[in-house]
Amino acid sequence: MIRVQNIKKSFDDTQVLKGIDFTFETGKTNLIIGRSGAGKTVLLKILVGLFKPTEGHVFYHDLDVCCLSKNDLREIRNDVGMLFQGNALFDSLTIEENIRFPLDMFTRKTLKEKRAKVDECLERVSLAGINNKFPSEISGGMQKRVGIARAIVLNPKYLFCDEPNSGLDPKTAITIDALIKQITTDNNITTVINTHDMNSVMEIGENICLLHQGKLAWQGNKSEVLESTNETLHNFIFASPFLKRLKDRALGIKS
Amino acid sequence: MNFLFHLGRYVSWHGQIFSKPENWKMYYKETIRQLYDIGIGSLSIVLIISIFIGAVTAVQFFYQMDGTMIPPYYIGYIVRDMTIIELAPTFTCLVLAGKVGSNMASEIGGMRQKEHIDAMEIMGVNTAAYLVLPKLLASLIIIPILVSVSALVSNAGGYLASVPSGLFTSGEYIRGLRSFFIPSHVTMMYVKAFSFAYIITSVSCYQGYHVKGGSVELGKASTQAVVYSSILILIADYIIAVLLTG
Numbered sequence: 001m002i003r004v005q006n007i008k009k010s011f012d013d014t015q016v017l018k019g020i021d022f023t024f025e026t027g028k029t030n031l032i033i034g035r036s037g038a039g040k041t042v043l044l045k046i047l048v049g050l051f052k053p054t055e056g057h058v059f060y061h062d063l064d065v066c067c068l069s070k071n072d073l074r075e076i077r078n079d080v081g082m083l084f085q086g087n088a089l090f091d092s093l094t095i096e097e098n099i100r101f102p103l104d105m106f107t108r109k110t111l112k113e114k115r116a117k118v119d120e121c122l123e124r125v126s127l128a129g130i131n132n133k134f135p136s137e138i139s140g141g142m143q144k145r146v147g148i149a150r151a152i153v154l155n156p157k158y159l160f161c162d163e164p165n166s167g168l169d170p171k172t173a174i175t176i177d178a179l180i181k182q183i184t185t186d187n188n189i190t191t192v193i194n195t196h197d198m199n200s201v202m203e204i205g206e207n208i209c210l211l212h213q214g215k216l217a218w219q220g221n222k223s224e225v226l227e228s229t230n231e232t233l234h235n236f237i238f239a240s241p242f243l244k245r246l247k248d249r250a251l252g253i254k255s
Numbered sequence: 256m257n258f259l260f261h262l263g264r265y266v267s268w269h270g271q272i273f274s275k276p277e278n279w280k281m282y283y284k285e286t287i288r289q290l291y292d293i294g295i296g297s298l299s300i301v302l303i304i305s306i307f308i309g310a311v312t313a314v315q316f317f318y319q320m321d322g323t324m325i326p327p328y329y330i331g332y333i334v335r336d337m338t339i340i341e342l343a344p345t346f347t348c349l350v351l352a353g354k355v356g357s358n359m360a361s362e363i364g365g366m367r368q369k370e371h372i373d374a375m376e377i378m379g380v381n382t383a384a385y386l387v388l389p390k391l392l393a394s395l396i397i398i399p400i401l402v403s404v405s406a407l408v409s410n411a412g413g414y415l416a417s418v419p420s421g422l423f424t425s426g427e428y429i430r431g432l433r434s435f436f437i438p439s440h441v442t443m444m445y446v447k448a449f450s451f452a453y454i455i456t457s458v459s460c461y462q463g464y465h466v467k468g469g470s471v472e473l474g475k476a477s478t479q480a481v482v483y484s485s486i487l488i489l490i491a492d493y494i495i496a497v498l499l500t501g
Binding site: 048049050070071074075076077078080081082084085086088090091101102104105106154160 | 271274277278280281369370371373374376377378379380381
């Protein structure tokens with residue numbers, strides 16, 4: 001469980017986050033949603049410790065990570081995995097070397113054991129047998145899955161995904177969502193996903209936090225989205241006329 | 256103000272670089288890779304410039320001293336001392352600031368822009384140490400070796416430019432090389448080589464590590480790495496000369 005308490009963040013004179021309180025639950029896919037510029041990425045970077053909040057606290061269970069020094073923060077980072085929007089795979093390393101990197105750096109396993117772990121992770125993301133390829137030799141969807149494999153190789157307790165579906169076709173995006181959901185449930189970890197993909201919201205949104213102009217505008221889960229009367233939520237989720245028509249039809253409203 | 260900000264950040268950044276590595280084996284592997292990249296990758300350019308440094312020095316001094324009472328073997332002595340004290344370390348390191356420095360700034364800056372550094376930070380890697388320390392160690396080992404090679408080849412360059420063309424005899428040149436040798440000049444060459452190696456690597460990595468923005472900013476960081484390294488090399492050259500000859 002990750003709890004954020006009164007998080008505020010300013011860059012020079014611009015206040016991006018204006019006091020966020022929210023709890024990201026363990027064993028659930030927690031979504032941070034909102035329009036571009038709402039402060040999603042800043043909040044995610046605060047959660048993983050890349051940014052320090054101007055005010056407020058982030059608790060990993062009972063540990064306030066905002067008070068930790070850089071070195072202490074590194075100690076708990078072995079429990080954290082992250083999938084980046086641009087994947088952040090190391091171009092000059094093979095897929096196997098990419099996934100093995102955290103194992104090489106932080107474990108004393110033999111090469112054979114590390115390779116077995118890499119194979120296990122690749123199998124988990126349905127990419128067995130691509131060990132010797134380079135990131136540039138595989139598709140964007142495959143790169144995302146390799147990114148997930150690298151994020152879970154140290155069996156993290158916390159998994160963060162920054163826009164995991166960006167740049168992917170809808171079918172591949174659904175596969176990635178399903179994979180993240182399955183990993184969250186199987187490993188009983190706290191997963192936080194930063195997205196503005198509506199399919200993700202409606203498919204895997206078990207605990208949703210909607211940001212609007214730096215504030216928490218709504219929280220709930222996917223089944224509460226349709227029933228909610230929150231205007232900001234509806235303006236965001238059903239922004240396209242097509243989705244609005246679908247919603248109206250589902251609710252029996254004649255346009 | 257801006258200068259003080261960068262100076263403060265540069266100094267405090269060293270605290271991160273010299274922290275205990277997470278895994279010595281990974282740092283060792285990276286250092287070996289850097290030794291190869293910097294050493295073998297720069298060897299050909301160092302050889303080429305060194306031959307010409309020696310050749311030009313010999314020819315130029317022969318022209319200056321021709322017709323004077325100074326014996327021709329002095330040219331060997333002048334070429335040897337000029338290359339050892341000044342030309343081999345300074346010229347080689349200025350060229351390496353362009354080649355190796357810009358490469359380091361671009362490599363680390365590219366990693367920053369592609370979020371590779373963030374990815375490593377989130378894994379728990381001390382990125383300043385992992386990305387800079389192996390480069391620093393490799394530079395401190397290989398650049399003095401390249402400077403030694405440069406000094407040797409420059410003396411050979413002086414020979415090749417003057418003896419076959421008949422400016423003076425082989426015996427005269429070799430006699431000059433062996434005359435008035437002061438061992439502390441070699442020490443000065445290594446003091447310069449180590450200092451310049453440290454400047455090139457730390458300044459270039461600093462520029463790359465703290466790059467913000469897009470490709471234009473990366474280009475600027477790469478240029479600044481070369482410009483600042485070169486200026487600092489010349490300043491350090493002067494300070495070392497004053498301190499070690501005073």
